[in-house]
Amino acid sequence: MEESGVKNPVKIVVIGGSAGSLEVLFRLLPLLTKNLSVPILIILHRRSTADSSLSDLLGSKTTLPLQEADDKDQILPGNIYLAPADYHLLVEKDFTLSLDYSEKVNFSRPSLDVTFETVADVYGRSAVGIILSGANEDGTAGLLAIKKAGGLVIAQDPETAQMPVMPQNVINFIGVDFIYGIEEIANYINGLNTSGLHPTGG
Amino acid sequence: MIEDDEIELLLTDLFDIHGYDFTSYSRASLKRRVNRLYSLDKFPSFAELRYRVKADTNYLKRFVEEITVNVTEMFRDPTFYLSLRTDVLPVLATKPFIRIWHAGCSTGEEVYSMAIMLKEAGLLHKSLLYATDLNPSVLEKVRKGVFPLNQMKQYSESYIASGGLGDFSAYYIANYGQAKFNEDLAEKIIISTHNLVSDSSFNEFDLILCRNVLIYFDKDLQDRVLQLFDASLGSLGHLALGSKETLKFSAVQDNFKQLNREKIWKKVV
Ligand SMILES: C[S@@+](CC[C@H](N)C(=O)[O-])C[C@H]1O[C@@H](n2cnc3c(N)ncnc32)[C@H](O)[C@@H]1O
Numbered sequence: 457m458e459e460s461g462v463k464n465p466v467k468i469v470v471i472g473g474s475a476g477s478l479e480v481l482f483r484l485l486p487l488l489t490k491n492l493s494v495p496i497l498i499i500l501h502r503r504s505t506a507d508s509s510l511s512d513l514l515g516s517k518t519t520l521p522l523q524e525a526d527d528k529d530q531i532l533p534g535n536i537y538l539a540p541a542d543y544h545l546l547v548e549k550d551f552t553l554s555l556d557y558s559e560k561v562n563f564s565r566p567s568l569d570v571t572f573e574t575v576a577d578v579y580g581r582s583a584v585g586i587i588l589s590g591a592n593e594d595g596t597a598g599l600l601a602i603k604k605a606g607g608l609v610i611a612q613d614p615e616t617a618q619m620p621v622m623p624q625n626v627i628n629f630i631g632v633d634f635i636y637g638i639e640e641i642a643n644y645i646n647g648l649n650t651s652g653l654h655p656t657g658g
Numbered sequence: 659m660i661e662d663d664e665i666e667l668l669l670t671d672l673f674d675i676h677g678y679d680f681t682s683y684s685r686a687s688l689k690r691r692v693n694r695l696y697s698l699d700k701f702p703s704f705a706e707l708r709y710r711v712k713a714d715t716n717y718l719k720r721f722v723e724e725i726t727v728n729v730t731e732m733f734r735d736p737t738f739y740l741s742l743r744t745d746v747l748p749v750l751a752t753k754p755f756i757r758i759w760h761a762g763c764s765t766g767e768e769v770y771s772m773a774i775m776l777k778e779a780g781l782l783h784k785s786l787l788y789a790t791d792l793n794p795s796v797l798e799k800v801r802k803g804v805f806p807l808n809q810m811k812q813y814s815e816s817y818i819a820s821g822g823l824g825d826f827s828a829y830y831i832a833n834y835g836q837a838k839f840n841e842d843l844a845e846k847i848i849i850s851t852h853n854l855v856s857d858s859s860f861n862e863f864d865l866i867l868c869r870n871v872l873i874y875f876d877k878d879l880q881d882r883v884l885q886l887f888d889a890s891l892g893s894l895g896h897l898a899l900g901s902k903e904t905l906k907f908s909a910v911q912d913n914f915k916q917l918n919r920e921k922i923w924k925k926v927v
Contacts, residue, residue, distance in 0.1 A: 527873045527902050528880075540902055543873075546686035549662075555902050556687045557870045558727040574686045 466608075466648050467582035468531070468547075469494050470575050472568035472598070474501040474590030476618025480638055481588075485517040485536075487642035492520060492534045494648055497547075499539045499571045501564050501590070511538050529553045539566040546574045562594035572598020581606035586641060588612045590622030600630050610634045610641065660692050664704050668692065671712050678722060679855045682879035691725040698724075723793050727874065730764040731812075732771045732805070734869075735901050736819035739771065741920040743821045746896050747779045750864055756785040759863045759890065761854060762871030763789040766800030766847070771817075772867070773843040774829055778822070782846055788861065790852035797849050803839040805830075810837050854883050859890040866891060869900035869921075884908045888925070897923045 473480065477500055502510060514536075515522040522536040523529075529537065531551045539545035543555040544566050561567035568587075572595065575583050585602040587595050589612060599609045609632045614620035616637045626632060636644065660668075665688060672678040680688065701707045710717045733739050750756045756776075760769045769789045776782040789800050814826040830837040852860070854871070866887050872880045887897055888910040897905070897914065899921040905911045914923035 525902075526904065528877055543902060546684075546690070548684060548686050554684045554686055555873045556690070556727065557729055557873065557900075558687070558691070559729060570690070574690070577686075577689070 465582060466494055466584050468497065468575060468579050469584045469586065469645055469648070470497045470499070470571060470602075471586045471588065472499040472572065472595045473588030473612075474564075474568075474592060474594065474619070474622055476589030476591075479589075479618065480612065481514060482517055483638050484642055485514060485520075485522075487639065487646075488518055488520060489646045490519050490534075492645070492648070494645075495531045495533055496520075496536045496645070497525075497531075497539070497545065497571060497575070498536060499545060499566050499568050501566075501568075501592075501594070502541050510541075514538060525553045525555070527553070527555045539571065542566075544570040546570065547578045549578055551578070562592060564592075564594050568595035569598035573601045576601035576605040576607060579605075579607065583607035584610065586610045586612070587623050587626045589617035589619045591619040592622060593625050595622060596625050596629050599626055599632075603630050608633045610636055610644065612641065613637050660689070660696055660704055660707070662689070664708075665689055665692060668708060668711060671708065672722075675712055676718060677856075678853075680725070682855065682876050683874050684876055687727070687874055688725060691727070695721065695724045719795070723795055726793060727870075728764045728793065728796055730767045730870075731816070732767040732809070733813060733816035733820045733822075734768070735920075736816045736821075738898070738901065738920045738922070739775065739816075739820035741918060741922055742772075742898070743775055743779070745917050746865060746922065747775065747781065749894070749896070750785075751779065751781055753864060754784065756781060756865075757788070757861060757863045758785065759788045759790070759861070759866045761790055761852070761866060761868040761887070763791050763796075763800060764793075765796045765805070766803070767805060767813075768867065768869065769800060769847055770803060770805075770829075770839050770843055771820075773846060774817070774822070775820075776846075777843065778824060782842070785846055787847045788863075789847050789849050792851065792853050794851055797851060800847065800849055801844070803841075803844045804836045805839070807832055807835050807837045854886065855879065859886055861890065862892045863890055863895060864892055865896045865898070867898040869898065869903070872899065872903045881908050884910050888913055891925050893925060893927070895925045897925065899923075 511524040520536050524540050525537040546554045572585050583602050585599045603609050611623040611626045611632045613635050614624045669681050711721050763769050776785050817826045830839045913927045915926045916923050
């Protein structure tokens with residue numbers, strides 16, 4: 457395990473959620489300022505039918521470019537990528553995205569754990585993982601991997617979550633760095649803009 | 659946990675000793691698969707795993723099967739199959755003889771879906787479906803045409819959403835939790851191992867389907883395989899890819915025109 461004596465620039469933010477997360481994103485996305493210095497990956501449990509209207513819907517809530525991830529997409533700062541229905545979303549060492557149609561993990565595809573784990577592997581200390589509302593335990597193992605690799609973990613305040621199980625589970629099992637409400641999450645991400653460093657304090 | 663450099667050692671062994679070339683596969687998925695197997699088979703150390711892959715041909719078989727992803731479904735993405743029915747089959751119908759290649763067909767659910775659609779269009783009698791994969795064991799399942807019965811409800815729904823008008827359950831016989839698909843479908847299916855990395859074109863086709871295989875390859879290998887498909891398609895042939903795969907940015911993209919929103923292209927040169 458690495459101790460971050462020196463603050464590391466954040467290079468990626470990964471947001472994972474399940475039941476009750478869509479409403480959170482509807483409120484969070486409009487709060488994000490443009491000229492974001494990092495890319496954002498969003499993993500949501502969703503119906504398995506390929507349905508690209510979700511990316512249109514989320515895209516309408518932000519001025520940032522938001523797209524459903526395609527295989528081998530370059531991960532660009534200031535862009536938001538949504539994991540497509542029925543594929544796991546992985547990141548490669550050359551900072552491209554790749555997709556995987558393998559077995560479900562935690563009964564889910566896309567699975568939060570899968571993306572969090574590959575992000576931990578590639579970005580290490582430069583990764584931030586955020587867990588939102590949800591009713592199952594997907595995400596905990598992946599966020600633990602991010603934490604072990606020296607990255608930072610934020611849980612949505614369970615009090616503000618429609619389904620508190622998922623963030624609460626993360627809080628119980630991992631030493632999360634911050635427990636934030638929706639606006640604080642937005643402020644945190646926007647704060648990455650100016651310094652590129654982990655913003656300190658709450 | 660198997661580390662990156664150890665993955666590279668395994669890939670080198672696989673190629674040097676066994677002739678399997680996985681060096682152009684996307685690493686993130688590969689690494690997950692190897693680590694999954696490593697814990698599934700309870701190896702005490704990487705050295706032990708490496709030794710087994712090197713020296714134990716039975717284990718090698720399992721290893722190759724498990725690091726590749728064999729998940730598949732019947733009528734996956736129904737709108738894709740609907741487009742095959744309405745936009746591609748009428749073109750195939752004008753041919754005296756129809757050759758279709760399912761590259762990376764896994765256990766064959768996609769091949770049987772295709773055979774059902776051909777039958778309903780009255781084209782099966784003049785069609786041959788070539789089902790190929792890297793893994794001999796999945797091909798054995800294609801040959802048998804037996805799939806889990808508990809999947810049939812969902813497949814039946816997808817079949818209907820794909821424009822199927824018949825009674826889906828008429829295509830199989832249920833027995834001991836298995837659904838055995840009718841022989842007349844299997845009769846038109848030709849099975850063979852084929853490695854997209856190292857084997858060349860073996861026929862000329864009117865339609866090639868290669869879905870959810872290219873996502874496991876890096877860009878260079880994707881490009882090489884797309885050139886292989888280009889060379890294996892007759893003029894005005896069709897190429898179908900998975901819902902998140904594309905011909906865009908490939909060397910052969912100018913030879914093709916996408917039909918509609920589905921991942922189906924027509925060869926135009
Ligand atoms: C996820 S399955 C896709 C099955 C089916 N086409 C579908 O879309 O449902 C991927 C298949 O590609 C096969 N495959 C992987 N590498 C291959 C190669 N180099 N040559 C041929 N087949 C390969 C695997 O064995 C596996 O059966």
